[in-house]
Amino acid sequence: MGQEVVSEKKFPQKEANRITHILDTALPEHIRFPVDVEMVAKELTPSFSQDPITAVNGGSMGNSVDGMLVKHDSKDEWAIFYNTDVVHPGRTNFTKAHELGHYMVHRQSLSKTKFQCGEKDMLDENQQGIDIEAEANAFAANLLMPNNDFRAQAEGQKFSIDLMKHCADRYGVSLTAAVLKWLDFTKKRAIGLLSEEGFMHWSKSSNSAFRSGRYFATKQDCVEVPEFSLAAQEQYSIEARNGVRHGPGIWFPGEEVIEHSIYSEEYGKTLTILVLDDAGGYSDPDDFNEDDELLTDSYTNFINNGQNPY
Incomplete structure (x- = not known):
């Protein structure tokens, strides 16, 4: 039977x-x-x-x-x-x-x-x-x-917009899609977010960032980007792309943050990646639980937040 x-x-x-x-x-x-x-x-x-x-x-x-x-x-x-x-x-x-x-x-x-x-x-x-x-x-x-190829591109590499652009070009996807994939892989405490006119459309935390309480509840609340952040300034500059270290209190109380930010004039939106201090590393791409797969995949969270991964 x-x-x-x-x-x-x-x-x-x-x-x-x-x-x-x-x-x-x-x-x-x-x-x-x-x-x-x-x-x-x-x-x-x-x-x-x-x-x-x-x-x-x-x-x-x-x-x-x-x-x-x-x-x-x-x-x-x-x-x-x-x-x-x-x-x-x-x-x-x-x-x-x-x-x-x-x-x-x-x-x-x-x-x-x-x-x-x-x-x-x-x-x-x-x-x-x-x-x-x-x-x-x-x-x-x-x-x-x-997973295996993405890990090969990112393993041992310091986060940068240029690294994500390399991945986006290699795979024929958007910069946002590459960032979301990186957030799934990295063991660093990191957060990606999209903002427009000073307010967040969505945010996605890496697993380690989420576990440490570093996330933005964009589904429940209207979250404003910090006044003195690069995201609030809608910058498209080499400095913003390469990352600026902010002291405690700009993004989170008592904690420094490196902010990478890139503004799109075409869409009027800013893609921002926050990297917090920790040991870093990458998770095992083959270590996944089938029953929990969609609970941890960034594309599921992205869609649930009301955005397409483009």
Whole structure:
């Protein structure tokens, strides 16, 4: 008496790792990154199932939809569609990987024939109480920025905006996505946040920072950035990028903080990373608990805070 395969719970990180292992084996280093999501979808999914992805197409979808995964009306085939109105390659790349995540993780367990994803959809849970948009984001993050390779880029490196820019360019993702991944890895007490006109949109603490009580409750409260911080000044300067050490009382009472900050005129927002003093290091990327995976993944927290990881 065996169990139905269709009912088996699939974990985003494990599904992403399946593909990562294939790509690591098949591709030489110089063409390994960024991941060609279209190639993965069209060339590898036939080996995973009898209902492969056969098309990845772009088109104008307006402002409400970022991408879709759709099953063919009469064939056992799927297609990914992405919004060409989005002009940032990192966001488009992540959207394609997100839809591939729905294919790998959700198409069988939910028995759906269409997944349509926009900002509103990414904040909603389905009727089964599973946050499938957060799961698809977790898949995308692990596919585009595999743990072993990300660790190789960051291990032994002092945090800097330039290091995060290197990672963003290597993986074809946004600077924010790279910072969120770094916060998942680092053992340093660190906090990432996005602010606009003096107030935080969201913040994300590393595990060690959160455990030491260093976090901002942006979901519950309207949190103002400190008056004398770089974030409040909306700076785009070499000094702000490289980091400025503040004395106690600027960000936290009784504790110094190194603040790295970069202001985007295009969006009118400031991305800030705070690094607090401690021993540092990096966590083991392969040491994760399947049951707790989505509780600790930064992309889950990011979506729950009402933001897309672009």
